Amino acid sequence: MSQWTSSFARCAGAKYTQIEARLFPKELAGIAGHLEAPKLDRNTRIGGQPAKLVRDLLADATNSDGFFSDLVNEHLFRTWWRATINELIETGKLDASNRGHALRLWTTARSRGKIFGVRLPKVPDFTLQTHGLIGALLAQELICDDRRESDGRTVYRVTDEGHATGMKSLVPRMNRAAAEALLAEVLARVARINNDGELLHYVTEVRVFGSYLTDSGDLGDLDVAIKMERRRIAGEWVKAA
Numbered sequence: 001m002s003q004w005t006s007s008f009a010r011c012a013g014a015k016y017t018q019i020e021a022r023l024f025p026k027e028l029a030g031i032a033g034h035l036e037a038p039k040l041d042r043n044t045r046i047g048g049q050p051a052k053l054v055r056d057l058l059a060d061a062t063n064s065d066g067f068f069s070d071l072v073n074e075h076l077f078r079t080w081w082r083a084t085i086n087e088l089i090e091t092g093k094l095d096a097s098n099r100g101h102a103l104r105l106w107t108t109a110r111s112r113g114k115i116f117g118v119r120l121p122k123v124p125d126f127t128l129q130t131h132g133l134i135g136a137l138l139a140q141e142l143i144c145d146d147r148r149e150s151d152g153r154t155v156y157r158v159t160d161e162g163h164a165t166g167m168k169s170l171v172p173r174m175n176r177a178a179a180e181a182l183l184a185e186v187l188a189r190v191a192r193i194n195n196d197g198e199l200l201h202y203v204t205e206v207r208v209f210g211s212y213l214t215d216s217g218d219l220g221d222l223d224v225a226i227k228m229e230r231r232r233i234a235g236e237w238v239k240a241a
């Protein structure tokens with residue numbers, strides 16, 4: 001029995017077997033580079049909007065059979081609502097213990113004048129921001145026009161690049177030296193696991209993929225997939241576990 005653990009199923013690239021590295025053909029590195037999502041970190045802005053909003057929007061839209069501009073407007077509103085609640089707490093107008101409850105009230109927030117007795121600011125009109133963000137997502141080919149409904153509304157669809165962006169982590173980016181040091185640490189840990197006879201599984205393969213396989217010195221993260229297998233033991237495996 002074997003088990004794969006991976007942050008993404010696209011596992012092209014360098015393969016480490018029994019801690020000895022050997023590379024896949026260079027063509028696979030080219031494929032990985034072609035599929036690499038746009039660079040994204042917490043400082044990135046697309047269409048004037050923060051990276052987290054864009055990532056969450058694309059992840060949400062990926063789970064639908066196309067989406068309308070209403071979904072973009074909703075994400076803009078929810079981001080504003082979260083910022084509003086945080087500001088009320090920071091200014092002492094709202095007790096921090098009510099934060100979770102307050103955030104869940106976003107579905108009725110547009111019709112509310114107060115929350116926990118605190119007057120709310122006027123909800124902005126997000127029409128221009130919605131159109132601006134949609135335009136930016138189209139320009140960067142993260143979404144595309146899919147079709148028109150009978151009422152004239154456009155249905156948008158998330159592209160492959162948008163799908164990859166929707167799964168992006170917003171951890172700080174790293175340079176190649178940092179990625180190589182991290183990979184060396186991973187392999188050292190694998191070696192310690194495989195040398196520990198008390199453990200019931202051992203690692204048979206470690207594969208890296210994604211931006212690590214390109215020539216770029218600016219990497220979003222280190223994508224690693226690990227294959228594990230059960231050790232052969234004397235007696236019943238269940239009891240040993």
